[in-house]
Amino acid sequence: MTKHGLITGAGTGIGAAIAERLAARGTNLILVARDADRLNDVAHRLRAAHGVDVLTVPLDLSRPDAPADLVERLTGIEVDVLVNNAGVAHVGTAAATGPGRIRAMVDLNAAAVAETTARFLPGMLARGDGAIVNIASTAAYSPAPWNAAYAASKAFVLSFTRAVAVETEGTGVRVVAVSPGAVETPMNPGHVRGKRQPEQVADTVMAALDGRAPAVVDGRLNAAQAFVFSRVLPTRTASRLIGRFFARMAASRN
Numbered sequence: 001m002t003k004h005g006l007i008t009g010a011g012t013g014i015g016a017a018i019a020e021r022l023a024a025r026g027t028n029l030i031l032v033a034r035d036a037d038r039l040n041d042v043a044h045r046l047r048a049a050h051g052v053d054v055l056t057v058p059l060d061l062s063r064p065d066a067p068a069d070l071v072e073r074l075t076g077i078e079v080d081v082l083v084n085n086a087g088v089a090h091v092g093t094a095a096a097t098g099p100g101r102i103r104a105m106v107d108l109n110a111a112a113v114a115e116t117t118a119r120f121l122p123g124m125l126a127r128g129d130g131a132i133v134n135i136a137s138t139a140a141y142s143p144a145p146w147n148a149a150y151a152a153s154k155a156f157v158l159s160f161t162r163a164v165a166v167e168t169e170g171t172g173v174r175v176v177a178v179s180p181g182a183v184e185t186p187m188n189p190g191h192v193r194g195k196r197q198p199e200q201v202a203d204t205v206m207a208a209l210d211g212r213a214p215a216v217v218d219g220r221l222n223a224a225q226a227f228v229f230s231r232v233l234p235t236r237t238a239s240r241l242i243g244r245f246f247a248r249m250a251a252s253r254n
């Protein structure tokens with residue numbers, strides 16, 4: 001039977017690259033993001049290249065009712081692979097980022113990921129088959145001054161996903177967090193040393209789907225960095241070093 005993959009934030013960047021890889025495996029797709037035109041462009045391209053069915057669902061996932069709305073719109077469709085990828089970031093101090101942006105970031109990056117997982121997981125468990133990939137970030141591995149709410153939202157995604165991965169062991173449902181470092185996408189323009197491409201992250205996601213680890217970091221250098229920052233350095237030292245990096249990024253963007 002043809003599988004259905006649902007990817008949030010699929011109109012650009014990493015989400016569009018994951019959509020391409022899943023389509024190449026013959027997976028029919030459901031693409032979700034706010035911008036309908038960008039989703040339709042991706043859908044058109046994937047139908048033509050891979051002959052898969054692609055449904056687009058324009059939706060603001062930061063709205064509290066969005067995950068329930070999404071499930072309702074997909075009545076009758078079984079989702080076999082769920083990729084919670086949609087996310088936003090804003091570099092700057094928490095004070096400068098401000099309450100509205102912080103709330104929207106947490107609603108999208110953390111709350112929507114947890115609720116969407118909780119809404120699609122029971123169906124997968126009942127069928128004894130399926131996979132959920134939640135896109136975190138290497139920022140999840142240490143507190144990140146000048147990017148505090150983003151890193152905290154991704155730490156939530158990492159912790160939540162690792163826990164659900166244990167809860168679902170032996171059920172036939174695969175749950176994994178994938179953490180990219182810096183990736184060349186509209187979210188992260190400009191030069192950063194060691195920056196990777198969305199297609200490389202998509203390859204890591206495909207390998208993670210086929211693997212067994214509950215959490216995977218994209219790229220060897222990023223994995224080494226996440227290890228050092230979370231397991232070797234004292235938290236205060238790690239966060240000061242990371243803070244310097246994000247403070248420079250904030251200064252260059254403002």
Ligand SMILES: NC(=O)c1ccc[n+]([C@@H]2O[C@H](COP(=O)([O-])OP(=O)(O)OC[C@H]3O[C@@H](n4cnc5c(N)ncnc54)[C@H](OP(=O)(O)O)[C@@H]3O)[C@@H](O)[C@H]2O)c1
Pocket residue numbers: 008009010011012013014015032033034035036038059060061062063085086087088089108135136137138179180181182183184185186187188
């Ligand atoms: N780029 C990096 O350096 C990097 C590093 C680590 C982790 N990540 C993570 O990777 C994921 C993908 O990011 P990206 O780099 O590919 O950035 P991107 O190209 O900006 O993609 C973000 C996607 O999320 C969608 N989105 C944003 N707000 C939304 C909302 N309220 N509701 C529904 N969809 C929404 C966007 O589409 P619309 O604007 O049309 O809604 C877009 O398709 C994110 O979770 C990000 O945190 C990125």
